[in-house]
Amino acid sequence: MVKTENFSYTSAVFPAAADTKNQVSLRVENLACARGLRVVFANLNFTLAGGGVLHVSGANGAGKTSLLRMICGLLAPAAGTISLSDSTPLAPQCHYHGHADGLKNTLTPRETIFYENRFSTSQEPSAAEDLLVLAGLRKQADQRVSTLSAGQRRRLALARLLAAPRRLWLLDEPYTALDAAGRDLVDTLVRRQAEAGGLVVLAAHEPVPLADNHLELDA
Amino acid sequence: MSGRHILQALFARELRLVLRGGHLMPVLAFVFICVMLMPFGLGPELSLLQRLAPGLLWVIVLMAVLLSLDRMFQADFEDGGLDQLMLLPVALEGAVMAKLAAHFVGILMPVLATMPLAGLLLNIRPDTVLPMLATLLAGAPALVMLGAIGAALAVGVRRAGLLTVLIVTPLYVPVIVFGAGALARSLAAPGALDVAAIAVLGLISAASIFLAPPAIAAALRAGLR
Numbered sequence: 001m002v003k004t005e006n007f008s009y010t011s012a013v014f015p016a017a018a019d020t021k022n023q024v025s026l027r028v029e030n031l032a033c034a035r036g037l038r039v040v041f042a043n044l045n046f047t048l049a050g051g052g053v054l055h056v057s058g059a060n061g062a063g064k065t066s067l068l069r070m071i072c073g074l075l076a077p078a079a080g081t082i083s084l085s086d087s088t089p090l091a092p093q094c095h096y097h098g099h100a101d102g103l104k105n106t107l108t109p110r111e112t113i114f115y116e117n118r119f120s121t122s123q124e125p126s127a128a129e130d131l132l133v134l135a136g137l138r139k140q141a142d143q144r145v146s147t148l149s150a151g152q153r154r155r156l157a158l159a160r161l162l163a164a165p166r167r168l169w170l171l172d173e174p175y176t177a178l179d180a181a182g183r184d185l186v187d188t189l190v191r192r193q194a195e196a197g198g199l200v201v202l203a204a205h206e207p208v209p210l211a212d213n214h215l216e217l218d219a
Numbered sequence: 220m221s222g223r224h225i226l227q228a229l230f231a232r233e234l235r236l237v238l239r240g241g242h243l244m245p246v247l248a249f250v251f252i253c254v255m256l257m258p259f260g261l262g263p264e265l266s267l268l269q270r271l272a273p274g275l276l277w278v279i280v281l282m283a284v285l286l287s288l289d290r291m292f293q294a295d296f297e298d299g300g301l302d303q304l305m306l307l308p309v310a311l312e313g314a315v316m317a318k319l320a321a322h323f324v325g326i327l328m329p330v331l332a333t334m335p336l337a338g339l340l341l342n343i344r345p346d347t348v349l350p351m352l353a354t355l356l357a358g359a360p361a362l363v364m365l366g367a368i369g370a371a372l373a374v375g376v377r378r379a380g381l382l383t384v385l386i387v388t389p390l391y392v393p394v395i396v397f398g399a400g401a402l403a404r405s406l407a408a409p410g411a412l413d414v415a416a417i418a419v420l421g422l423i424s425a426a427s428i429f430l431a432p433p434a435i436a437a438a439l440r441a442g443l444r
Contacts, residue, residue: 074302076444092308100299106239107232118228119307 023050023197024086024167026071031080033066040066041217044080048213053190053200055208058217064203065098067217068170071201072096084167093167097174101157105146109137109156112145113163120164128163134188135159136181150177161189169193171202222309229307229317237325246287246326247333253279254337265342272341273351273402276334277395280355281362285384287326288366291318292374292439301374301443311439312432315367319432323363331355343406350405350412357420358398364424364431365390371438394423 025047032042040063048054056064069075071082072094084090103112113128132141135155140148148156154177161169174186187210190200194210202208237243257275261268295301304314334355335348343351369387373379401416 072306074305074443091306094306096302096306098299098302100297100302102299102303104232104236104298104300106236111232111235115228115232119225 024084024088024199025049025052026168026199026201027081027083027085028071029081029083031067031070031082032078033063033070033075034078035066039078042079046215048199048201050197050199051194052213053194053202053208053211054213054215055211056201056203056215056217057205062217064217065172068096068098068172068201068203071168072170090168095161095164095166095169097157097161097169097171099172099176101153103145103153103157105144107145108142109135109145109148109159110141112156113159116160116163131159131162134162135185151179151182154178155182155185158185158189162192165196166198168199169201171200171204173204174202175204175206222313225307225309226313226317229309229314230321233318233321234325237321242287243326243329246283246330249286250279250283250330250333250337253282254340257341269342269406272338272343273406274395274399275341276338276351276355276402277358277399279337280330280334280359281391281395283330284327284359284362284366285380285387287322288363288370289380289383291322291367291370292442293370293379296374296442301439305440305443311436315371315432315435315439316428319363319367322367323360327359327363331359347406351402353412354398354401354405354417354420357417357424358394360424361394361420361427362391364427365394368431368434368438371435371442374439374442394420397423 027047029045031044033040040061044067046054056067058064066075070077071090073091074096082090084093107115109132110128113131117128129138132138135158137148137152137156137159140152145153145156154174158174169190171186171190175183178186190202190210193200200211202211253275258268261271292301295304304318305311307314331352334352338348338351339345366383366387368390369383370379372386373382376382397416397419401413401420404413404416405411
């Protein structure tokens with residue numbers, strides 16, 4: 001049985017910076033997360049309009065990662081619903097960039113992007129070469145992922161976001177292990193996604209200037 | 220890209236990972252060591268070796284499958300690959316099938332290719348090699364699919380190898396009974412094929428190909444949540 005402490009969050013409608021006509025929005029209603037008997041958060045309501053960037057912050061254990069995993073269906077909510085305004089299934093339209101990057105050590109960055117391109121339903125995925133240049137991995141394109149540094153791995157994982165375009169990006173502490181250029185890469189990618197009318201939910205401890213919306217979860 | 224193209228790409232990637240990951244050599248080494256040591260353990264009597272060969276070959280293939288499946292989903296679980304697999308724009312059941320097909324082609328086919336040599340080392344007659352291969356081929360898909368159910372159920376559990384073995388061993392009993400039985404009858408009547416037993420094995424394999432992917436997908440979803 002779940003402990004029924006009532007954590008309450010003000011309902012919010014986050015406006016998008018871009019024109020929201022014909023853009024799909026993300027709707028979260030009465031969402032609750034529980035771990036064992038502990039309620040992590042409850043009564044979470046918000047709507048993120050197309051082209052919007054939502055910065056989620058909060059102390060360790062506040063439920064940032066859980067929220068992101070719930071949105072893409074990797075974690076079941078204790079209560080509540082998450083949906084897109086056009087009622088299409090969420091999971092296949094999500095990119096989840098988590099703590100574990102999902103990269104395969106025996107592939108090269110070029111192969112990683114190559115396969116990610118082929119996992120896309122988009123008719124026009126970005127060219128692998130352009131993405132490697134964007135991620136600053138052109139010199140390392142043909143060496144195995146296992147030989148990359150933590151920051152380079154992070155960049156490669158981020159480059160995958162564009163290799164298979166999807167509507168909703170869920171980025172869990174994307175700035176971790178990145179240098180200044182890497183952080184600029186995150187900002188560039190997020191800005192591109194927002195300008196294209198996509199949605200970004202970004203969990204980070206540090207301020208995110210390009211986010212037009214902010215949600216703070218209580219520990 | 221359509222769902223079919225995505226699954227083809229996933230199969231190609233998984234096959235590349237299997238071939239590059241160095242998973243095949245330990246399995247082949249295991250098969251080789253088993254086959255080489257059996258005659259020393261059983262003694263120099265060739266007729267005894269020949270009589271035991273069907274059961275030994277099936278058990279060796281079964282153990283090789285279990286050895287190869289040990290980290291099949293565990294590695295994906297640990298490196299975040301399972302999250303990415305779940306978010307592909309195809310059904311998880313299809314993605315699982317693509318992974319298992321790559322595993323079958325990349326690991327089990329080479330193991331099966333060594334079986335004629337293994338059989339000859341266990342003193343089976345050369346004219347029974349083809350019936351032996353037919354029997355193993357008919358039952359091998361069932362070994363992989365049933366083993367994958369155990370591997371998926373144990374995902375997220377540390378040192379899950381033993382747990383996987385405990386889960387799948389009862390499921391393997393019918394396959395071993397029919398497989399070793401068919402092989403024994405083929406060896407008793409050289410050149411003959413026990414069609415009925417092979418058909419039963421094929422049926423078990425076909426059933427497992429249809430029924431295992433939803434079970435594996437459900438186990439993986441439960442393991443992640």
